[in-house]
Amino acid sequence: SQQGEEDPQAxxxxxxxxxxxxxxxxxxxxxxQWYRQNSGRxxxxxxxxxxxxxxxxxxxxxxxxxxxxxxxSLLITASRAADTASxxxxxxxxxQFYFGTGTSLTVIP
Amino acid sequence: DAGVIxxxxxxxxxxxxxxxxRCKPIxxxxxLFWYRQTMMRGxxxxxxxxxxxxxxxxxxxxxxxxxxxxxASFSTLKIQPSEPRDSAVxxxxxxxxxxxxxxxxxxxxxxxx
Numbered sequence: 365s366q367q368g369e370e371d372p373q374a375x376x377x378x379x380x381x382x383x384x385x386x387x388x389x390x391x392x393x394x395x396x397q398w399y400r401q402n403s404g405r406x407x408x409x410x411x412x413x414x415x416x417x418x419x420x421x422x423x424x425x426x427x428x429x430x431x432x433x434x435x436x437s438l439l440i441t442a443s444r445a446a447d448t449a450s451x452x453x454x455x456x457x458x459x460q461f462y463f464g465t466g467t468s469l470t471v472i473p
Numbered sequence: 474d475a476g477v478i479x480x481x482x483x484x485x486x487x488x489x490x491x492x493x494x495r496c497k498p499i500x501x502x503x504x505l506f507w508y509r510q511t512m513m514r515g516x517x518x519x520x521x522x523x524x525x526x527x528x529x530x531x532x533x534x535x536x537x538x539x540x541x542x543x544x545a546s547f548s549t550l551k552i553q554p555s556e557p558r559d560s561a562v563x564x565x566x567x568x569x570x571x572x573x574x575x576x577x578x579x580x581x582x583x584x585x586x
Contacts, residue, residue: 394572406477406564406577407516452516456572461506463516 368396368453368464376470383440385467387453388433396429397454398438401466407452410438445473477578479565485584491553494581497546498567506575507540507550508564516564522548523571555585 368389377383387396395414399407413420413429413436420427426439440447450466478497486492498505506521520530522542530540537556542548552559562582566575 397574399577406579407566407575409574409576412574454575461518461521461571463508463518465515 368455368462370451370453370464370467372467373465374468374470376472377443379443379445379471379473381443383443383447383469383471385438385451385469387436387438387464389436389453389455389462389464390434391455391457392431393455393457395456396427396436397456398425398427398436399452399454399463401450401452403449410451440469443469443471445471447471477565477567477576479563479578479581481581482579483582483584485586486555487586488556489554490585491551492555492559492583492585494550494552494563494565494583496548496550496565496578498548498565499576500546502567502569502576503545504568504571504575505542505548506566506568507548508566509561510564510580511561519550521571528571552583555583557585559583560585 368387371386397412398410401407411422411427413427424441429436448471450468452466453464455462480495504523507519510516519532520540525542540550562580564577564580566577568575
């Protein structure tokens with residue numbers, strides 16, 4: 365399978381702390397995206413990083429991509445209770461799109 | 474813009490019945506994706522269209538599933554006959570180009586009894 369896998373599966377932190385989640389994939393990609401899913405809702409796009417980029421920022425989010433290790437990380441700084449959600453990475457390789465299994469993040473107020 | 478619209482939001486049906494899920498993509502988007510999400514299998518891509526043409530349907534689980542996109546503003550996913558193992562949340566997403574940000578609808582929660 366070319367599916368991405370997130371690590372850890374679940375993460376629980378205190379409000380204000382930073383949260384880091386990782387994504388590993390198996391084949392060369394064109395780009396990698398991170399999405400958030402709140403319980404019972406659809407996925408919401410957070411950030412897209414292309415294969416020729418190494419780092420990208422958006423507000424409190426920082427994404428890195430290491431194509432040599434076939435991995436990416438998502439860092440959420442100064443977490444808030446509203447960041448509680450599942451986070452998925454999605455890889456695009458040719459005509460194929462794959463979502464990972466997700467990291468469930470709980471931010472405790 | 475209203476975003477991606479899916480209907481119905483919830484569907485409960487009995488095994489053997491035909492189920493049709495509907496999706497209206499964001500106006501101007503030319504790519505449309507159908508996904509299925511379950512606890513066991515996570516989020517799976519079933520099929521996607523580009524400019525109304527099916528590009529990859531390798532994720533469609535079996536012949537009981539079919540999808541159409543008759544025009545740029547409407548797509549259907551049909552299951553006939555439905556089975557209990559089809560119970561899942563089905564998402565539709567659209568994007569401008571196949572390699573860009575996807576906008577997801579709210580999903581249809583399907584329960585097959």
